[in-house]
Amino acid sequence: MESAGILAGPMLRRGDTESVAICGAMDCPVEVDAAIYFLDTLIQLDTATKTTSIRAGHRLFIHLVQVRGQFPTETLLGYDLFFRVGKIINTLGSLRLFNKNEYSITYDGRPYPSLFIPATAAPTFLYASCRKFHRKGDDALIAEDGLLKRKKRNLANQPATMLLTGDQFYADDMADPLFPVIRTIAEHYIGKEDLRQFDLRLREKPFRTAAWQVNGGLFIS
Ligand SMILES: [Fe+2]
Structure with missing residues (x-):
C-alpha cells in the first residue's frame, strides 16, 4: 500500500x-x-x-x-x-x-x-444546501469557487465561514448514471460489504434485490 x-x-x-x-x-x-x-x-x-x-x-x-x-x-x-x-x-x-x-x-x-x-463572529459566510446532481439548478460549490477566485486580498468582503446544510449527497437517490460508477469506486476503496449484516430485512424480498438496484435504497429507507 x-x-x-x-x-x-x-x-x-x-x-x-x-x-x-x-x-x-x-x-x-x-x-x-x-x-x-x-x-x-x-x-x-x-x-x-x-x-x-x-x-x-x-x-x-x-x-x-x-x-x-x-x-x-x-x-x-x-x-x-x-x-x-x-x-x-x-x-x-x-x-x-x-x-x-x-x-x-x-x-x-x-x-x-x-x-x-475574523476578529468578530463570522461577519460573512457562504451557504449551500441539498447538493443533487440530477436536480435543476447549478451547483452552488462551483459558483462559490468562482466567487472566491474573483475576491482579491480584501478580508472585509471575503467569506469567513461556509455552511453546508441539507444533504450534501443523496445516498438513496443518486443520479442513475452515477450508480454503477459509485458502486465500483466504493468497492475499490471500502471493499465488499455484506449489507445484510446491518439490516435483516435485506435478506428478504423485495429488499433482497433492491439494495443492488439503481435507486433501490429509496424503498428500503
Ligand atoms: Fe435536501
Whole structure:
C-alpha cells in the first residue's frame, strides 16, 4: 500500500485563535503533519499537531489534523500538510495542488491554501444546501469557487465561514448514471460489504434485490 493519494480534501473544518482543524481522506495509512505560515512573509508559526486517523474502508483513511498555536485575527495565514509513507514525505505542493498548476487549490496566486480568523463572529459566510446532481439548478460549490477566485486580498468582503446544510449527497437517490460508477469506486476503496449484516430485512424480498438496484435504497429507507 505505497501511495499517498488524496481522495477528498484537504478541507479546513474550523479555525480560531488557538487551533486550526483540517481534514481529508487518503487511500493509504499515512502520518500527517501540518505547518501554518504567515502568507505575506511565509514565516512559519510555532505550532503542535495532533492527527486522529480512522480507517473507514480497505483503502479509505480519514484524517483530522488539529494544529494548536497562537493564531492572529484578520491576518491571511497559509497551511501545508506533510504526508509520510515510510521514508517518503509528500506535501500538498509535491502532490501538485499549488499555484501554477491546473489542479491548484489556492486562490489569487497565493503560495498556500489560505485561511483567516475574523476578529468578530463570522461577519460573512457562504451557504449551500441539498447538493443533487440530477436536480435543476447549478451547483452552488462551483459558483462559490468562482466567487472566491474573483475576491482579491480584501478580508472585509471575503467569506469567513461556509455552511453546508441539507444533504450534501443523496445516498438513496443518486443520479442513475452515477450508480454503477459509485458502486465500483466504493468497492475499490471500502471493499465488499455484506449489507445484510446491518439490516435483516435485506435478506428478504423485495429488499433482497433492491439494495443492488439503481435507486433501490429509496424503498428500503
Ligand atoms: Fe435536501
